[in-house]
Amino acid sequence: MTAADAGTEREPEPHRVVVLAVDEVIGYDLHIPPQVFGAAGQGRYDVRICGVDDQPVRLTAGYTAVLDHGPEALATADTVIIPGTRVRGPRWHGTLPDALAGALARIPPHARLMSICTGAFVLGAAGLLDGRRATTHWAHAEQFRRLYPQVLLDENVLFVDDGTVLTSAGLAAGTDLCLHVVRRDHGSEVANRAARYCVVPPWRDGGQSQFIDRPLPDPEAGSTAATREWALRHLGDVLDVPTLAAHASMSLRTFSRRFRAETGLTPRAWLIQQRVQHARHLLETTDLTVDRVAAEAGLGTAASLRQHLNSAIGVSPLAYRRTFAIPSSRSR
Known part of the structure; x- marks a missing residue:
């Protein structure tokens, strides 16, 4: 040109x-x-x-x-x-x-x-x-x-x-x-x-099921909010529902019921959602390999990341990076 x-x-x-x-x-x-x-x-x-x-x-x-x-x-x-x-x-x-x-x-x-x-x-x-x-x-x-x-x-x-x-x-x-x-x-x-x-959250957890009119939960039963915040800081660690329930000092059954009432999602579905969101952020803003992105996001392997990303938005990690990577991130 x-x-x-x-x-x-x-x-x-x-x-x-x-x-x-x-x-x-x-x-x-x-x-x-x-x-x-x-x-x-x-x-x-x-x-x-x-x-x-x-x-x-x-x-x-x-x-x-x-x-x-x-x-x-x-x-x-x-x-x-x-x-x-x-x-x-x-x-x-x-x-x-x-x-x-x-x-x-x-x-x-x-x-x-x-x-x-x-x-x-x-x-x-x-x-x-x-x-x-x-x-x-x-x-x-x-x-x-x-x-x-x-x-x-x-x-x-x-x-x-x-x-x-x-x-x-x-x-x-x-x-x-x-x-x-x-x-x-x-x-x-x-x-x-x-x-x-x-001045709004970029992404809201769960669905509108959490807003449907229903009896208020027992205020003495506690909340899973602190555990969710903690989990977001440890997405790359080995996290499962028993670990989250233990952090919240609740029984597995109580924690799962409370979690779904507050977010509209099961703890496992919420974890996958948050990990996919974190993986997308890493694909956009870093030049980490797909394997490394999967590990940092707690999704394990590149194959697992590929499966979850394709299920969420219908594209592969590399295709997503080609489309949305911030230019300056490619030189980091």
């Missing part, structure tokens, strides 16, 4: 995210995508909010918003996000109003689809979740199953990444999903910076 060619090289276009505000939209959900994707910085994302038509959109918080864009913005989208909504057809009858169907028809075939909370009802009514794994707010799971039995609903998780279609649980889980997408697009370092700016 000549100097002249280099001088005319264009910066890559930002990824266009279009948020579709359907009438009776949940205001909390509506504002998550521009905040989180905006916090990714460096013009990585261009976020626009549009309506089903050119009319103002009603929010459940008791006010009406005039939007800068109409449904034509959907045709330019790389990602389309549908926030929670109380729109009558999808929420109560399993039907899709003509205007909403027309707006969805504008979405390009290549676009990634996302929903927050009850936005999944819109994707369900459009048939876009048929045969796919998905989630929505746990309080509306029974209604969702009744309307869309062909969807593989899991109300116990914070979000579901099914490739080109992603869904999240209620409200704050929309933040978890958007951070996951930033992490998937640009790696953990960028996602962590965005989380710090938004």
Whole structure:
């Protein structure tokens, strides 16, 4: 490439995210995508909010918003996000109003689809979740199953990444999903910076099962929080459930029950999740061999790391490093 060619090289276009505000939209959900994707910085994302038509959109918080864009913005989208909504057809009858169907028809075939909370009802009514794994707010799971039995609903998780279609649980889980997408697009370092700016955790343990209404645990029974914090500092050590229970000074049965009540995960599943997260961080920020990364993360061998990483995000350690390694880490 000549100097002249280099001088005319264009910066890559930002990824266009279009948020579709359907009438009776949940205001909390509506504002998550521009905040989180905006916090990714460096013009990585261009976020626009549009309506089903050119009319103002009603929010459940008791006010009406005039939007800068109409449904034509959907045709330019790389990602389309549908926030929670109380729109009558999808929420109560399993039907899709003509205007909403027309707006969805504008979405390009290549676009990634996302929903927050009850936005999944819109994707369900459009048939876009048929045969796919998905989630929505746990309080509306029974209604969702009744309307869309062909969807593989899991109300116990914070979000579901099914490739080109992603869904999240209620409200704050929309933040978890958007951070996951930033992490998937640009790696953990960028996602962590965005989380710090938004003053939210970059990753929340467990699923929404921990938030489902249930009797409060006995306060005298203690908590597993201190043991979880200790385990995070010793991921490379030999850790098993009896070791964790002993650290918490609990019987194995009590510890396992308490742990699941607090995190929504079994101790073993939580350990694997944390080790995979640590391995991803090491792959991004160091030039350690895959064998060494596996050992440091407590996953044992490169084969074990490969299996767990592929199960979690569908790629091998080397492929993940090629995509997300921070350039300066390669010289360390």
